[in-house]
Amino acid sequence: MRFRISLKRPIFLFWAILIYVPSVFSKRKSGDFTLSGLNTEYVLDSFAVSAGKMGYMKAKIQSKDPYQMNKDLYVRLIEDDKWPLFEKSPSCTEKVPYGSINEHVTQQRKAIKYEAEVAMPLNNEKGTRPRYFYFVITDCSLEFYMHDKSIPKLHYRVETWNDGSHLAADESHLKMLHTITLLVGLIVAALLGLGVVIQLYENSSVHAAMFWVLAAAVSDALSSLLEIVHLKLYAGNGVGSYFLDALSAHMEAICDGLVVLLLLSVAAGWTLPSDVVRVQHNATFIQKIIGGLKSPFGALSSPSATTYFAIGIIVSHIALAQWGRIYNDDFDSYHDLAHLPGKILMFLRSSLGLVFTGACFQTRIRCPISLHAFYTKFAIVGALWFFSLPVLTTIVNTFVVYHQRHVTIGVWSAACQSTSILLLSWLVTAHSTSYHKLSHMSVAQESLVDSLTSASTSSREPKSFSMMMGNAKIE
Structure with missing residues (x-):
C-alpha cells in the first residue's frame, strides 16, 4: 500500500490563512461602563512589566454625552503590592492614597463625541521582579452626591507596552x-x-x-x-x-x-x-x-x-x-x-x-x-x-x-x-x-x-x- 501526499501546497495555504485571518477577526482592549453612587470605580485593565524595564499605558475615554462631574474623574495607577489594600478599602476616598499616579480626566468635544486621553509611564526599572500595574478610573464625588441619572455611559480603549512590546511580562x-x-x-x-x-x-x-x-x-x-x-x-x-x-x-x-x-x-x-x-x-x-x-x-x-x-x-x-x-x-x-x-x-x-x-x-x-x-x-x-x-x-x-x-x-x-x-x-x-x-x-x-x-x-x-x-x- 503506497501513500503519496504533497505537502507544499497545503502548508502554503495554511500559512496564507494564518496571515490574512487576523486582520478580519482581530480585537481591541476596550469596553463600556457606567459609574454610579454604588460603583464609584471601574478597573480598566492590568498589565505586567518585566524586571528592570519601563512600560507605558495610554487610555482613550469617550462618551456620547458630556461627563458633567469632570472635577473628580481620575485614572489611578495602583502597583501590585498596594492592590490588596486598595481592594479592601471600604470607600473610594480611602482608596485614593494607594494610587502611585493619579491622572485627571478632562473631556473635550470632538465631532459628535466627548473624548479624553490619559497616558502613564509604568516604571519598573529598579524592580527585581515583574510587576503588575492596575488602571482604575474613579469618581469619589459620587459617594456624596447622587448624580446617577446624569452620568453617561463611558467607552474606553487601553493600549499597553512592556519595553516596546505589547506582550506582558507574565506572558513572555x-x-x-x-x-x-x-x-x-x-x-x-x-x-x-x-x-x-x-x-x-x-x-x-x-x-x-x-x-x-x-x-x-x-x-x-x-x-x-x-x-x-x-x-x-x-x-x-x-x-x-x-x-x-x-x-x-x-x-x-x-x-x-x-x-x-x-x-x-x-x-x-x-x-x-x-x-x-x-x-x-x-x-x-x-x-x-x-x-x-x-x-x-x-x-x-x-x-x-x-x-x-x-x-x-x-x-x-x-x-x-x-x-x-x-x-x-x-x-x-x-x-x-x-x-x-x-x-x-x-x-x-x-x-x-x-x-x-x-x-x-x-x-x-x-x-x-x-x-x-x-x-x-x-x-x-x-x-x-x-x-x-x-x-x-x-x-x-x-x-x-x-x-x-x-x-x-x-x-x-x-x-x-x-x-x-x-x-x-x-x-x-x-x-x-x-x-x-x-x-x-x-x-x-x-x-x-x-x-x-x-x-x-x-x-x-x-x-x-x-x-x-x-x-x-x-x-
Missing part, C-alpha cells in the same frame, strides 16, 4: 512553552502516524486506539501552533487574532476531552476480551454508563446513556473554553481558576477523576491477577492527571504571588498534557506488559477488534467497529 514564557509542546505533539503524531502505516502494511489492520491518541496529539500541537502565531501578532500590535486564540483554546479543550475519554475507556476495560473481564452483575446506573465505555465505538454506533455521557464530556470542555474567554480574551485562560468557568472545569476534572479511579479498581477486581499491577499503576498515573491541576490551581491561587500564578499554572498544565499524550502513546504502541499481551491492541493478536461482550446483554456475539480501506481494516 508562552512562546517557549508552546514551542516545546508543539514539538512534542508533532513528534508523537509523526511516530504514531508511522506506526499506523507500518501496522497497515504488516497486518492490514490497525487498532482505533492509535488514531484516538493521534487525534489528541494533533489537537495539542495545533493548539500550540495557533497560539504561537497569535503571540507573534500580539507582540507587534497589541491586538493579535481573537480567532486564532479562540481556536487554540478549543483545540486544547478537544485534546483534554479525548484524553479524558481514553483514560475512562481503558479504566472500564476497553480492548480487554470478555473472557478476561468478568461481567459485573447488579451494577449501578453510573457503573453501567462507565461500563459502556469498554466499547466506546460501539456506544457511538448505537446511542445510549454512555453515548450522551461521552458527547457531554467533549461539549462541556469546549463550552467552558469559550465561556472563559468572556473573562480574558487576550490569551487562552482555559485552565484559569480565577473565573467561574475555570472553577467549574476544575470541579468537572476532579469529579471525572473520582469516576476514573473507581472504574480502574472495579475493572481490577474483575481481571486476572496478572493485570492487577497494571491497573494499580494506571489508576495512579491517571489520577495524577485528573487531580494534579485542580490541586495545583487551588494552591497557586492561595499562596503564590499574583504575577507568578499564570506562569505556574500554564507550565504545569502544558507539562501534564504532553506527559499524558506520551504515556497514552506508549499504551497503544508498546506490547511488552501483561496488559498488552491480553489486549486487542497487541499486534500479537490474530484479529484486532474493538469489541467486548456488553455487560448489559447475554449475547456472546462481540460488537465491532471497523472501516474498510481496501484490504486494510481500522478496528
Whole structure:
C-alpha cells in the first residue's frame, strides 16, 4: 500500500490563512461602563512589566454625552503590592492614597463625541521582579452626591507596552512553552502516524486506539501552533487574532476531552476480551454508563446513556473554553481558576477523576491477577492527571504571588498534557506488559477488534467497529 501526499501546497495555504485571518477577526482592549453612587470605580485593565524595564499605558475615554462631574474623574495607577489594600478599602476616598499616579480626566468635544486621553509611564526599572500595574478610573464625588441619572455611559480603549512590546511580562514564557509542546505533539503524531502505516502494511489492520491518541496529539500541537502565531501578532500590535486564540483554546479543550475519554475507556476495560473481564452483575446506573465505555465505538454506533455521557464530556470542555474567554480574551485562560468557568472545569476534572479511579479498581477486581499491577499503576498515573491541576490551581491561587500564578499554572498544565499524550502513546504502541499481551491492541493478536461482550446483554456475539480501506481494516 503506497501513500503519496504533497505537502507544499497545503502548508502554503495554511500559512496564507494564518496571515490574512487576523486582520478580519482581530480585537481591541476596550469596553463600556457606567459609574454610579454604588460603583464609584471601574478597573480598566492590568498589565505586567518585566524586571528592570519601563512600560507605558495610554487610555482613550469617550462618551456620547458630556461627563458633567469632570472635577473628580481620575485614572489611578495602583502597583501590585498596594492592590490588596486598595481592594479592601471600604470607600473610594480611602482608596485614593494607594494610587502611585493619579491622572485627571478632562473631556473635550470632538465631532459628535466627548473624548479624553490619559497616558502613564509604568516604571519598573529598579524592580527585581515583574510587576503588575492596575488602571482604575474613579469618581469619589459620587459617594456624596447622587448624580446617577446624569452620568453617561463611558467607552474606553487601553493600549499597553512592556519595553516596546505589547506582550506582558507574565506572558513572555508562552512562546517557549508552546514551542516545546508543539514539538512534542508533532513528534508523537509523526511516530504514531508511522506506526499506523507500518501496522497497515504488516497486518492490514490497525487498532482505533492509535488514531484516538493521534487525534489528541494533533489537537495539542495545533493548539500550540495557533497560539504561537497569535503571540507573534500580539507582540507587534497589541491586538493579535481573537480567532486564532479562540481556536487554540478549543483545540486544547478537544485534546483534554479525548484524553479524558481514553483514560475512562481503558479504566472500564476497553480492548480487554470478555473472557478476561468478568461481567459485573447488579451494577449501578453510573457503573453501567462507565461500563459502556469498554466499547466506546460501539456506544457511538448505537446511542445510549454512555453515548450522551461521552458527547457531554467533549461539549462541556469546549463550552467552558469559550465561556472563559468572556473573562480574558487576550490569551487562552482555559485552565484559569480565577473565573467561574475555570472553577467549574476544575470541579468537572476532579469529579471525572473520582469516576476514573473507581472504574480502574472495579475493572481490577474483575481481571486476572496478572493485570492487577497494571491497573494499580494506571489508576495512579491517571489520577495524577485528573487531580494534579485542580490541586495545583487551588494552591497557586492561595499562596503564590499574583504575577507568578499564570506562569505556574500554564507550565504545569502544558507539562501534564504532553506527559499524558506520551504515556497514552506508549499504551497503544508498546506490547511488552501483561496488559498488552491480553489486549486487542497487541499486534500479537490474530484479529484486532474493538469489541467486548456488553455487560448489559447475554449475547456472546462481540460488537465491532471497523472501516474498510481496501484490504486494510481500522478496528
